[in-house]
Amino acid sequence: MTTTKTAALPKALAGITHEIIMITPAMAEQLLGYNDSNRGLRDGVTAAYARDLTAGRWDFNGETIKIADDGTLIDGQHRLEAIVRSGVAAPCLVVTGLPRTAQKTIDTGARRTFGDELGWRGEKHANTLAAVLRRIVLWEADYRLKAGRFRPSEAEMDAALEAHPDARNSAEFGDSKGSAAVLSASQMAFAHWLLTQRDAMSAAWFMDRLCDGIGLGPGHPVLALRDRIRRERDAHRGTIGAEIALALVITAWNAVRSGNSVSKIQLPKGGLSAESFPTPR
Incomplete structure (x- = not known):
């Protein structure tokens, strides 16, 4: 020895x-x-x-x-x-x-993210899952636009995961299908989670059609949504803000739920605000 x-x-x-x-x-x-x-x-x-x-x-x-x-x-x-x-x-x-003099070396390393933490725990799609959980905390705290000083803590996001284990399915969906819908993985994942809370079967169909556009005729809200997302990306160098993306998705979802035929997906007149932000029906 x-x-x-x-x-x-x-x-x-x-x-x-x-x-x-x-x-x-x-x-x-x-x-x-x-x-x-x-x-x-x-x-x-x-x-x-x-x-x-x-x-x-x-x-x-x-x-x-x-x-x-x-x-x-x-x-x-x-x-x-x-x-x-x-x-x-x-x-x-x-x-x-x-x-x-010890103060100069404090907090100078690379910051560990919540996505890193989830990955260490063995969670799949860790970074997208972390983004979804953050948005869940904000949504449930009634933040629809910029959260200002409200910053979800890791403990709050952990609690969200415990309360909503289906967020894992949404993160997987976002990572596998996000690019097909011309949205980022995290945008796609949170929209998937949010609509699933209203009607899981309808949300699965809606999100699949957002990805592939199969079987959508003229005037279908999802077809109009796909067109609006592409135009937004073209106008903003390939990106689209998370709040705008979500508002457009919810608006199209509500039109489908109401049986409306539309040629365009429009945001509220005057722009998005806390009061005008759409809520899934």
Whole structure:
């Protein structure tokens, strides 16, 4: 049997300590008072953390609150601010005694995405599934257009996957059929999921015809939709915004459900707004 020696720690680390502490809102507010050199606070991140704390979805993951040897907070401001906003205490790993120069190397690596996380778990179509789950959270929070500061957290997207396991089928559909409908995989996948919630059999037929156009005669809403999508892509160098794509799909779906014959798929007069955004029937 071979043995290895553990290298001695450098003397520079002698004053650094770590401890798991239950950070209360009052403690978090006090620590934030020593926050004078961090990047600007991103409200969407803080709000997402606060929602997770309030909903009891906050998981201890070993990420640290970092405090320099002069008492300055150099990392962890978003978590601390979320504790203050939510009024909920949370366990945090607190590292103290770091040199102030350590701040320059914090958060400089490649950010792990939720799609990466799903892939590590063995989920198929991970990136498209992550995009669908994000849109589900936004849709259920009544965000139809730009979400502003509302940023779905990983815990919220995990909860969406638990509540809507059929999102996996939609992600698979988007990855396999998206290009055929001249939409991106994520756009196709979310439209598939959303319409399936209304009527699974009708949605399967509608989405298949959006892909292949088979058997559609003049005046059929799906034929008009395919034409409008192509024109939108031609006008915008091959891309089409997610909100516009979804609004057009829903408008065509509603026309099919109503038995209407149309030659064009039109967006609401005056453009899309939270009030005018169509809802699947």
